[in-house]
Amino acid sequence: MPDLGKMLDVVAERLIAHAEELTALDSAIGDADHGLNMKRGFEAVLADKVNILAKPLPEALKAIGMTLVMKVGGASGPLYGTLFMTLGKELPAEPSLADAARALTAAVEAVKARGKADFDNKTMLDVLGPVARHLGNGSATFDSVRKLAHDRAEATVPMKAIKGRASFLGERSIGHMDPGARSSELMITAICDGLEDKG
Amino acid sequence: MPDLGKMLDVVAERLIAHAEELTALDSAIGDADHGLNMKRGFEAVLADKVNILAKPLPEALKAIGMTLVMKVGGASGPLYGTLFMTLGKELPAEPSLADAARALTAAVEAVKARGKADFDNKTMLDVLGPVARHLGNGSATFDSVRKLAHDRAEATVPMKAIKGRASFLGERSIGHMDPGARSSELMITAICDGLEDKG
C-alpha cells in the first residue's frame, strides 16, 4: 500500500513550490490568492501530519479534507476539502486501482455539487473529471495520467469561465489557464511521481 | 423685510432643541440619526452666519442650502439643501408673500425630483407640499400655517413609507411619525414664530 505520509509530503511540497505560479495564474483571472490559499492549506495539513497518519486511510483522507476546508480560505478550500472528504468516505482502508477510480469519480461529483459547477466551466473539475474517467478505463499508466492532467489543465486556457471569480471576466477569461486546474494537475502529477518512485 | 439672522437663529435653535426627539422618531423607523443630522447641519449654518448674512437674500438662501448639503450627512441633507437652494434661486431680494408661495412650490418640486419621491410617501414632502399650497391660496395666517404643518406631520403617522429608509419597514412603518415631516413642521413653526414676533 502506498505510503500516505510520503504522498502528503510530495503533494504539499509540490504545491508549495508552485505557490507563486498559482498565484500568478489567479492574478490574471481572479484575486491573486490561489497559491497562497493552497500553501496555507497544505502547510496546515503537514502541521497535522502525525495526527493524520495515526488514522486508517479513510479517516486520514477525511482529516485532510477537513483541514483544507478550515484553512484554505478561498473557494478552493471547500472544493478540495470536499474532494478529500469524499475520497475518505468512498475508499476502503486498502484500496485497489478500481476502488480509487470509483472513489475519485464520486469525489468529482461531490465537488461539482459543492461548487454548483459542471465540466467545461474552466475549473479544477476539467482536470479532476477526465483523470477520474481515465483511471476507470483500466489502461492508465503513471505517464498517461500525468500527460492527461497536463493536457486537461492546458485545455482550460481557451475556455470561458462560467464559475468562480474568473467568470466575472466573461470573454476576457479566455486565454489564461485556470489556477485550480493547474493545482489539480500539480497534485495528480505529484501523486504519480510519489507512487512511481515507491513502486 | 424679515430679519434673516433672527430667522436662522430661531430655526436652528428649534431644531437643535428637538434633536433628540427627531432622532427618537428616526430610531423607530430609520437609523436614529435625523436629529443629529439636522443639528450638525444647522450648527454649521450658524457657524457660517456672518458670511451668510453678508449676502443678498437669494444668495444667502443658496449658501444655507449648500451648507446643509455639505454637512447634514444623511438623505435629508441634499433634500433640505435643495429646498433652500431652490428658494434662493426663485425668490427676489425683497419677496412678497406671493413670491414666497411660488418659490416654496418650486422648491417642493425640486425636493420631489431630488428624492424621486411624491406626496403621501411619508416624508418631509407631506408637510412642505401642503404648506406651499396653503401659502398660495392667499388666506394663510401664522396660526393656520402652524396648524397645517402640525396636522400634516401628524398625518404621516398612519402612512406607509414608500421612500427613504423607513420604506424598508414596509407595513411596519405605519403608526410612526416621519422624522423629516416633523423637522419640516419644526422649521415652519419656528419661522412663523419668528416672523410673528417681529411683525
Place this chain on the structure above:
Amino acid sequence: MRANDKVGIVIVSHSPDVARGTADMVRQMVGEDVPLGYCGGNPDGGLGTDVAKILKAIDEAWSEKGVAILVDLGGAETNSEMAVEMLDPERQGKVVICNAPIVEGAVMAATEAWGGASLEDVRRTAEELSPQ
C-alpha cells in the same frame, strides 16, 4: 429569550472591514434587538473567508427562529454552505444562505427580522431586493 424571538443575521464577507461596517449599519437600523454575527477574512486575516469564524458567527447570531446568512462573493458562499453542513442536524434546517447583496441585503434582512418576521420572510425580503 430576547435572542430567540427574532431571526438572527450573519454577515460573511471576504473583508473583515466590510463585515464590521455592515454590522454597524445593521445595528444602526435595528439596535441590539436582532441577534447578529459577522466575520470576514481568511484564517490568516487576509481577504477570504474562514469556516471556523463563520461557525462562530452563526453561534453568536443563533436564534431558534432561524438564522439568515448574507455573503458577498463565491468563496464566502461556498464556505458558508460548508459551515452550515457542519452544524448539528437540528440547527441546519434553521439556517439559510440568502441570494442577496451583502450590505443592502443585511440591512433589509435585519429590518425584516426586527419586525418579527419568519426566516422565510426575512430571506424573501433580502432576495427580492432590487437595488433602489
Place this chain on the structure above:
Amino acid sequence: MRANDKVGIVIVSHSPDVARGTADMVRQMVGEDVPLGYCGGNPDGGLGTDVAKILKAIDEAWSEKGVAILVDLGGAETNSEMAVEMLDPERQGKVVICNAPIVEGAVMAATEAWGGASLEDVRRTAEELSPQ
C-alpha cells in the same frame, strides 16, 4: 495616461469600513490598473455620507473614460447625485451612479473596467448583477 485608459470606480458607503474593505476587494481583483476612489461616513465620521468626500473620491478616480459610482443605501445615492451636479459640466456627463449592490457591483464594475470596457458597459455589468 494610465489613469485615463480605464473607467474609474468610486465606492460611496455609509460606513467608512465598508468603503475601505470594498476597495481592498477591488484592488485584489484588478490591482492598481483601475482608478479607484472611495469614501464613507458623514462629516463627523459617523455612519452617513459626505458630499465633500464624494467629490474628492471622484477626483481620485478620475478618468477621461468616465467614472462609475457604486453606493449602498438611499442617502449615499442622493448625496452622490448632489456631488455629481457640483462637478464641472464637462465632467458631469462622464459620471454615472450605478443601480447595483455596492460590494458585488464594485468588484464586477472594476473587473469590467480593467478589461477596458466603456462606461456604459461597466455600468451595465454592475447593474445586470444578479447575486450568483
